[in-house]
Amino acid sequence: MSTASEPMLPADVAQPTGFLHALLTMSLTAVAVLQPRYKTDQPDIQDFDWVYLNAAGQQMLRQPERPAASLLTLFPTAQADGVFTKCCRAYETSELQRHQTNYQADGLDGYFQLVAQRYENVLIVNFTDTNDQPRSAVEQALRESQAREQEASTRQRGQLRRDVLKVFQQAPLAVLVMRGPTHIVDYINDHAHKLIEGQQVLGQPLGEALPDLQAQGFVALLDQVYQSGETQHGEEVLLLSTQPDGQPPRPYYFTFTYQAYEEEGQRAGVALFATEVSAQVAARLVTEAGAKRLRLLTDALPVLIGYVDQERRYQFTNEAYRAWFHQAPADLLGRHVWDVVGEKAYATAAGYIDRALAGERVSFEATMHYRPDFSRHIRTDFIPDMQNETVKGFYSLVTDVTEQVEARRQVEALNQELLARNQAIEASNLKLTQANADLDTFIYSASHDLRMPVANIEGLISALRQELLDEPVIKRDVEHILTMMDTAVTRFQATIGHITDIVHQQNSNQGRQLLDLAALVEDVRLDLAPLLAEAQAELLVDVTSCPTLHSSPKDVRSIVFNLLSNALKYRSASRPARVQLWATCEASWLELRVQDNGLGLTPEQQSKLFGLFTRLHDHVEGSGVGLYSIKRLVENRGGSIGVESTLDVGSTFRVRLPL
Template sequence: MAATELVQRKLYIKLTSACVLGSMESASSTDAIVPDELAQVLLDIAPTGMMLMRPVYAAGDEAIIDIAFEYLNPVAQRKILLPARPTESLRTLYPGDEGLFAFYRAAYLSGERAEYESTREVAGLVFSYYLVVQRQGPRLVVSFTAATDNPIEAVAEELHASLTREQAARQRAERQQQDMHRLFEQAPVAISVLRGPQHVVELMNEANAMLLGSTRENLLGQPIMEVLPRLQGQGFDLVLQRVLQGEAMVFREVRVKLSRAHLGQSDCGYYHVTYQPWRAEDGEIVGAIAVATEVTEQVQTRQELERLNQELEARVQERTQQAHASRAEAERQRGRLAQLIAEAPAAICVLSGPDFVYELVNPRYQALFDNRTLVGQPLLTAVPEFADQPVWSDLRQVYETGCTHTAENKLVAVARPDGVLEKRYFNYIEQARHNEHGEIDGVFVFGFEVTEQVRAREQVQRLNEKLTAANQELCDANKQLVRTNIDLDNFIYTASHDLKAPITNIEGLLYLLKKALPAAGRSDELVASVLDRMHGSVERFTRTIAHLTDVTKLQSEFAQPAVTMLLANIVEDVRQDLLPQLTEAGAELEVDVDNCQPRVFSEKNLRSILYNLLSNALKYRHPSRPPQIRVTCAAEGDQLVLKVQDNGLGVNEWQQARLFQLFQRLHTHVEGSGLGLYMVKKIVENAGGTIEVQSQVNEGTTFTIRFPA
């Protein structure tokens, strides 16, 4: 800037300041400045920047801590990029320029005119500026101008334009975001965004919330499987896990159960659902995006098509009165009908004229006849295999009579690409089409292939027939088994009863024989040994007959009333009975049954089970170690599990298979009748329980009994 121009500007500043100061003399020292018209004009047309400022004091103190802006003229606004009345203070806007703040404070305190020259960086350029300051009452009047030839105004204007463009771009982005939000909300499909492995609902449009039978407020921010427990068990958690692994999945007509009765909607429906991984900017999968569309049921589809057909016919009739409007409406309806037909889950075609020329086929119908041209072809030309089938005669009847024909599970032979006829089953509806004069000019066909369902039903029927035959065989076998058991019980009872008298007579005769022998004979070692063996045989025979009698009583005793008892008490009674044998063998008996209370056995039967198992553990102990016997009982679900475990001789697999048979004795070095374990098994099974054995030779045996708690 030339020196002369600088002097002229300084002179103009002095004159302007004087005018401004003079016009503000009447203003109160505490009120905001309200310049008169002349002062306002001078401020606004001044070629230099003009500012009105005032000091800011500390609370309860006279110390100046900051400088506030009250008014900036247009030049000042443009030069320093601030509004006419900024809300920020000097130290807020320029926190690092303490020299400028000190200059203002000193000028205010002195009351004298002051000048200040410094530099400032704007948009990467350094500019010099010149300040003239004069206190007027409680305020400072400031005039400033650039002291160099750098185009600070141009830079400021460019910054302003840049800010304006940025604001416009931000507004466009906000509008785009609002448009996307409206698109998301108004989308005709249900859309949801689920985050993380818990499938938390991040976003969801109202259509999705209504489809799920809830409100968006109840779903947002919640794990979807927890807030909608009805979805659990339908496989959606597994699908979402696969999507989180990067797999996109598409389902058509998937059956879903929802809770929507409170909305007046069905709780069960069919949907087209698409799942897509949701990826962050770095490509990491953070969740899943789900899009669902409810599929109109087949009956509703047919009803909608009939309604649209009726509307179309009505529009055609109105065409004579409103030609142009009717034509436009008809075209719109045709478009809707074509779209609906194309997207319908049924196989649909329109046949025209007596030759049934294909006028329209939707994708599902076309898929039934791969690699064939249908549209524009007569039916028998395109699908000649229909000629001798009921589907052709049904079409002719509908065309001639106008009566709708419905078929279910109808067998239709369709030629494969190789020419081989394939048996397929369909549900279909054939309905007459009428022109504007009410005459039949074609046929609508709506079909649903049910081949898989029919074959599955036939398979189920065959299996049911086999099951019925098997049940009959099982029933006959059970009857035979019952008769055999009855005969066996009768035989055992008869045998035991008929043998009692002879064995009693033999026992009496032995007694008389022993009594009749002379003393010398009784003292003879051979005679005494023979008599003892004969008495032993009679005793064993008597014991066997008693056991056979007990076997016949099992069937009549198994249904005794259920009573509550403490198993520990019964085990203790059995232990007392076997105490001599336990002591003699040096056996260790461990019992852990305090928490079991059987309610299905009579005390007598339960005692018999424990006595047989414990006495067997003592009889068949291992000769090289003391017996260790353990009795435990624990609840498993709705059963009690009783176990008797020993470290005795054990049995092999062949012996285990025969362990519970009648009169089976697997060890002959001890006495026994072979009836004990047979009776234990019968008692357990009569009470609805089971008994198992696990054993290893020379290691021991474990009997496991399961019965209702």
């Protein structure tokens, strides 16, 4: 026990000599000199240490001249008997105190009378035992009766103590019973003995036997319990156990109870009941660390993750709940689902919750009206928590799909609008198709019907020539006019032919076949040989990347012939004509490119180039139907045609046809 620094003893007490020594030695009454013991920072006397015990006292108490153990250590019943209280009062007040007691405990059995008086910083106690004095018959009988009662009570208490200690011995927790204000260890069970690794503590103050308890405040708490009588509890309290050889302290965790106990109506000591929970604390810390990592993970997800128990109360909610319900996740714990999500939303989810708590995994989508100003469309999964074939609750995963649902609804609305437009376009296309068919029929009929009048005109001109030529006077004047009329009729017939060809192309659907592109181009070259010779033009051909292909020979020949002949006809007089033809095949497409260094076109001319009856140059004969017919042919086959041209530099035509 911690004590204040001990003051110096009076000289005549520390070493009695002469007359005083002889008097103390010869005295037939016992004389004891005691020095009070205090606890650090506490004014109350905790115990008394022995300074001196004379010969008579040594005989009565069966102790040496200066016992090593304190007063309450040797005679703990002195506190309950009142001896200790009288001694404290005598020292603290400096007043003479008297006390009589029939002391039958701690190895003594006698009727004692004592007086106590303070002398400087020690207490002088004079006492005598009346056992050796003659007693009357009545006193003797009474004493014998008291002795028998005392013996019976002692045996009863001893049996009860043995029963209690037997229970303590079998208990799965540490039990220590301490006596007196210095907490002398009176009992320790095997479980406690193992916890302190076999250290000897019986008969010693707990703080002295186990210094770690003293240093870490456990003994101070014992003092408080002993003085107040109030029970104290500790949950998972850390105790650092000092290790040998300078090793770091070893941590232990205990859950304990300090309980004061009394004997014969007086407080006698404190009992300690303790359970080591180090393993449980370690497991809990691991679980809490895992839970912390889980929260860090779930808080980072844009999904509402929760756990609901069988009472439909939240036991876990992640950070995403804060944005929806404007409350910290911790504030939602223990609250009913209805209280958190609101009446309407709960009514929507209640049936699914019933199924989840019955053990069924549930997935659903619903529009949840949480508040009048807040609704969400959610995709939800309820996953039952099965433990030992019992549903303890369920995990809830809620994904906000409001934007996706609204986007899907917008797409559906747009699809409906697009369908309506497509139907309108389809109806318009049907009308256009009918109009084109009617136009083709009209053109065909018109070209057919015009052939006969033109043929009649041609016959009349021929007859007129025969008649007029017989008249020599007018031959020179008429010949030129007749030639012009013949030319006009020929051109008119050619135009009617071109119009007829356009209709034929529109209605033609010649089957595809494997064709030799190089041979086809060579055949076109032969047809254009007179024009090539007249223009003194150079024609370069490269079709090596697709020498053969599946397509309509008539369509490809018409395109190649038309583009090459135009390149030769619209050549520039300022430079030798040069025409190039390339053919490439990519995936399912044929691309033809015809490039020349001819007259070229302005942007405005390019915009008009493919119009029907469009002629941009008058110095070359033509009907303005060729490129129009090629464009219709290409587009009818699912292809495209385009031109890139620069005035007085040349032009490049590109045609793409599906294979």
